[in-house]
Amino acid sequence: MVVLQMSSSAGLLERGRRLCCIPFMNTTTPPKKFVISRLWWVAMGLWLVLAFVASIALWNLRGNILGAQTRELNLLSLALTDEIDRGLQGAQEGLRAIRLELREARLSATGLVTARTLRTHADLMPLVNSLWLLDANGQVLSASDASHMPVLTSFAPALEQLDPLAQDTVAISRPYTDAGALEPMIALAIRSATSPGVSQGWILAAMPATKLLGAFSIAAPSADARMVVFRDDGARLVGSNESASRLDEASWVQGLKFRKAMELRRLSDGSEHLVTWHDVPLFGLRIMVSRDLKAVLREFNGVVVLTAIGLVLFLLIMVVSLQLVLRAERRSVVAQQALQAQLSRANKLQSLGTLAGGVAHDFNNVLAAIVGFGEMAQDAAPSGSDQARQIDRVLQAAQRGKALIERILAFSRGGAHVSLVFELEPVLVEVLDLLAATLRANVVLERQLDAPETRLRGDPTQTFEAVMNLCTNAMQAMPSGGMLSVRLEHQTMLEPRVLSHSQLGVGRYAVLTVSDQGQGITAEVMEHLFEPFFTTRSAESGTGLGLAVVHGVVTEFGGAIDVHSQVGKGSTFTLYFPECTAPLDPALMPALPAPAGRGQTVLVLDDEPTLVALMEEMLTGLGYQAVGYSDPIDALQVLIDNPQQFAAVITDEVMPGLTGTQLTQKLIQAFGSQGPHLPVLLVSGYGGALLAQRAVDAGVSRVLAKPLRRADLANALAALVP
Numbered sequence: 164m165v166v167l168q169m170s171s172s173a174g175l176l177e178r179g180r181r182l183c184c185i186p187f188m189n190t191t192t193p194p195k196k197f198v199i200s201r202l203w204w205v206a207m208g209l210w211l212v213l214a215f216v217a218s219i220a221l222w223n224l225r226g227n228i229l230g231a232q233t234r235e236l237n238l239l240s241l242a243l244t245d246e247i248d249r250g251l252q253g254a255q256e257g258l259r260a261i262r263l264e265l266r267e268a269r270l271s272a273t274g275l276v277t278a279r280t281l282r283t284h285a286d287l288m289p290l291v292n293s294l295w296l297l298d299a300n301g302q303v304l305s306a307s308d309a310s311h312m313p314v315l316t317s318f319a320p321a322l323e324q325l326d327p328l329a330q331d332t333v334a335i336s337r338p339y340t341d342a343g344a345l346e347p348m349i350a351l352a353i354r355s356a357t358s359p360g361v362s363q364g365w366i367l368a369a370m371p372a373t374k375l376l377g378a379f380s381i382a383a384p385s386a387d388a389r390m391v392v393f394r395d396d397g398a399r400l401v402g403s404n405e406s407a408s409r410l411d412e413a414s415w416v417q418g419l420k421f422r423k424a425m426e427l428r429r430l431s432d433g434s435e436h437l438v439t440w441h442d443v444p445l446f447g448l449r450i451m452v453s454r455d456l457k458a459v460l461r462e463f464n465g466v467v468v469l470t471a472i473g474l475v476l477f478l479l480i481m482v483v484s485l486q487l488v489l490r491a492e493r494r495s496v497v498a499q500q501a502l503q504a505q506l507s508r509a510n511k512l513q514s515l516g517t518l519a520g521g522v523a524h525d526f527n528n529v530l531a532a533i534v535g536f537g538e539m540a541q542d543a544a545p546s547g548s549d550q551a552r553q554i555d556r557v558l559q560a561a562q563r564g565k566a567l568i569e570r571i572l573a574f575s576r577g578g579a580h581v582s583l584v585f586e587l588e589p590v591l592v593e594v595l596d597l598l599a600a601t602l603r604a605n606v607v608l609e610r611q612l613d614a615p616e617t618r619l620r621g622d623p624t625q626t627f628e629a630v631m632n633l634c635t636n637a638m639q640a641m642p643s644g645g646m647l648s649v650r651l652e653h654q655t656m657l658e659p660r661v662l663s664h665s666q667l668g669v670g671r672y673a674v675l676t677v678s679d680q681g682q683g684i685t686a687e688v689m690e691h692l693f694e695p696f697f698t699t700r701s702a703e704s705g706t707g708l709g710l711a712v713v714h715g716v717v718t719e720f721g722g723a724i725d726v727h728s729q730v731g732k733g734s735t736f737t738l739y740f741p742e743c744t745a746p747l748d749p750a751l752m753p754a755l756p757a758p759a760g761r762g763q764t765v766l767v768l769d770d771e772p773t774l775v776a777l778m779e780e781m782l783t784g785l786g787y788q789a790v791g792y793s794d795p796i797d798a799l800q801v802l803i804d805n806p807q808q809f810a811a812v813i814t815d816e817v818m819p820g821l822t823g824t825q826l827t828q829k830l831i832q833a834f835g836s837q838g839p840h841l842p843v844l845l846v847s848g849y850g851g852a853l854l855a856q857r858a859v860d861a862g863v864s865r866v867l868a869k870p871l872r873r874a875d876l877a878n879a880l881a882a883l884v885p
Contacts, residue, residue: 217470225463229437231495232384232459237439239382240452243390244441246377250290251351251446255333257288258353258366265296265355265366272296272304272364281307285368287719292348293369296355301365310369313339313350319396319447322365325354333446337398338372347372349400351446372401379403379452387458395447526564526848530870533561535777538873539784561870563624584745585623587673588612591651594630598638598647605644612651617673620743621720629716633677633736636710640681640734648678653742664693664714665723667739672722675738684728692726713738759877760786763810763884767791768798768826769846770818778813785877787884795821803833806841810884811864813876816847816854823847824854824861831862842883846871 261284264270271277273296281294285307294307301315301322315322318334326332332354338347349372355364379390380403391402435456442449457464537558544551595610602608619626637647654674660667684692693714713736717724721741728734765787767778775791782789790809792798795818802809812830814823821829827843834841845858848869858866864883867875 221463221467221470224466225460228460228463232437232454233439235384235495236388236437236452236454239379239384239388240439240441240450242382243377243379243452244443244450247375247392247448247450248443248445250374250377251333251443251448254288254290254351254368254370255353255446257284257291258333258351258368260284261294261296261366262353262355272298274305277305278307281305283721288368290370290374291368292371295367295369296364297367298364304364311339311341312367313337313348313369318350318352319394319398322352322354325352325365335394335400335446335448337394338400341369347401349375375401376403385454385458387455389453391451391453393449393451395449400448530561530564530848532773532777532870534558534870534872535774535781537561539780542784563627583623584618584620584743584747585626586747587617587619587626587675587740588615588651590623590626591630591649591675594627594634595649597631598634603638603644606638606641607646609646609648611649614651614653614673617651617653618743618745618747619673619720619740620745622716625716625719629713629738630675630677632710633713633738637677637679637681637734637736640679642681645680645733646678648676650676650678652676654739662723662725662737662739663689664726665717665739667723667725671742672739673742675740676735677738678733678735680733683730683732684726684734685730689726689728693724760880760884762786762788764788764790764808765880765884766798766802766809766812768795768812768814768818768823769793770795770815774815781873781876782813785873785880787880795819795823795826799826799829802830802841806830806834809841811842811844811880813844813846816845824857824863827858827861827863844879844883 261270261281264280265272270280277296281296285291285294292308293310295312296304296306297315298304303312306312313336317337317339319336320332320334322334325334334352336350336352338349341348348369350367350369352365352367355366375392376390379388383390383403389403392400394400436453437456437459438451438453440449440451537554541551541554541558544554591610591612595608599608634647634649641647652674653671655671656667656669659669693710714724717738717740723739725737725739726734727737760782765782767775767782767789768791769775769778770793772793775793779789779791787810790801792801795814798814799821802812812826814826816823823843823845827845830841830843842864843862845854845863845866846869847854847866854866865879867879
């Protein structure tokens with residue numbers, strides 16, 4: 164506006180000068196000061212534009228850095244929370260196993276055997292150091308070692324509030340110190356459920372508090388990252404960076420009541436932190452992972468300082484900023500990929516368990532058909548014929564498949580393995596016969612089994628797997644061929660011995676020796692021989708789990724392992740299994756003749772028509788009349804309309820629309836306490852201990868596992884049907 168006024172005045176003066184012929188200074192040319200001012204304003208405008216663009220870019224840069232760090236911190240927190248949850252669930256499953264042993268009177272509350280059993284349980288639980296059994300007054304009945312116990316009043320929830328019937332009720336103590344430990348400890352406690360002959364009390368497990376930090380020290384994005392584990396009541400269990408951090412803990416605890424999943428908190432000392440919270444609801448824990456905002460934005464602040472130097476360096480700063488963003492983004496992507504891979508590995512066992520549960524039912528249906536029709540074919544086969552012998556092999560394979568499925572399910576639930584009294588030599592013969600059929604031409608198998616009728620107590624399927632892994636490993640150690648020697652004998656140890664990888668106590672042992680003429684084992688490899696996932700072969704040749712499985716199986720049997728090797732001359736693995744003098748388990752002995760029915764009518768319900776047909780034919784052969792259904796709704800209606808027609812009901816558990824336990828509940832509701840008592844036999848290949856509990860609550864008379872053998876069915880019906 165001012166410039167326009169000056170130009171207009173200059174034009175009027177020029178016209179007046181010309182008209183009056185009076186000399187006058189030409190004012191149409193702007194003064195130099197005006198030009199400089201205009202250039203200054205242009206420069207200022209350009210600087211402001213550039214500063215505005217830079218500000219937007221810097222603000223976006225800050226948001227990207229915070230966003231990347233927020234995602235990375237949240238992913239780290241999720242992975243650590245999941246790791247804590249799985250680790251504590253493993254300890255919880257171990258405590259439940261002890262409680263189950265107490266309830267079933269397989270473990271007494273006191274005694275030297277109990278202490279040794281607790282020590283064994285503690286050794287098999289990765290996080291746990293010590294175990295205690297307490298009575299209802301809080302007095303120690305038995306302990307795995309002489310370590311100090313936590314104060315009982317430090318648990319939350321209080322020990323008196325633990326429900327003995329609730330499977331998931333666990334109390335966690337405050338950290339405490341033990342003179343024999345180098346770091347603070349915490350303890351988990353569950354109620355020892357009341358049952359006949361077992362007093363009510365508690366089962367305690369102690370572990371180093373720092374194990375709650377898991378892989379934080381490895382996965383932490385930087386040195387300023389911090390992790391703290393709280394209980395729901397605000398009690399602090401463990402934290403990282405203890406010596407370097409003087410943060411206001413009250414501010415962190417305040418965040419337990421008012422918090423978001425991710426937040427920016429300012430502490431009393433003026434510092435700001437990125438904080439993420441995640442809960443472990445099953446155990447009443449809250450996990451806080453944080454980073455110092457100043458450290459997070461350190462590179463960004465450097466960019467801001469460089470930007471403030473001047474417009475001349477602005478473009479260079481922008482280039483540097485872009486490089487920093489790209490580099491930070493690349494680091495974020497790499498870190499996220501690493502964390503995702505770690506989370507994937509951590510969830511592998513859980514995924515296997517989920518998959519096993521879904522597949523077990525259908526696979527057991529297949530095995531049920533094989534066992535059922537196989538037994539019928541066995542009856543029709545001439546005694547002593549090749550056909551009878553071959554059908555026997557089919558049934559043996561089906562039963563091994565059943566045991567394998569049960570082991571997979573037990574593994575997915577973290578429960579104990581099968582414990583049976585069985586003969587070792589038939590298991591070895593089965594392994595060696597299988598290996599003999601697959602030997603390479605340049606490998607010779609030598610066997611010397613000099614311990615007939617040797618009995619062990621444990622899982623025969625585990626024994627089969629351990630011996631198979633050991634022999635397979637020996638064959639792989641001889642790529643150029645050689646002799647694989649397997650020998651079984653008795654040995655009595657009169658005094659303890661220290662072996663290469665174990666300690667051997669006094670007693671009588673079945674000694675299995677597997678020798679090869681392979682490449683041998685170096686001293687460095689010998690130190691890590693039985694570590695899980697350790698292998699000297701390529702990924703295509705092995706996973707490093709074979710010898711770890713062998714060590715786990717032998718340890719579970721209470722045995723020991725001795726290894727001798729010379730590089731270039733082969734290796735010898737000697738396994739010591741404690742012998743058992745108890746009689747063979749009835750499950751492994753020939754079944755007694757099945758009692759026959761007297762024409763009673765039994766309703767059969769299964770969503771698999773093949774299994775319905777199998778059950779009908781099996782029941783007919785046992786002397787019963789069978790009426791089969793594949794739809795649970797139709798079967799329920801028939802039972803309600805005419806309950807007197809049937810003497811018993813045989814039903815599957817997992818069916819579309821209505822489960823077997825739900826059908827039982829509806830029958831009881833329909834008939835009432837005064838109605839007819841109709842025995843219900845529940846048959847399923849999936850459910851485990853939880854299914855058994857649901858069946859008892861629903862009123863099921865008996866539970867049998869698929870694949871169902873005819874003798875088991877006959878005995879169950881004879882006991883239930885009048």
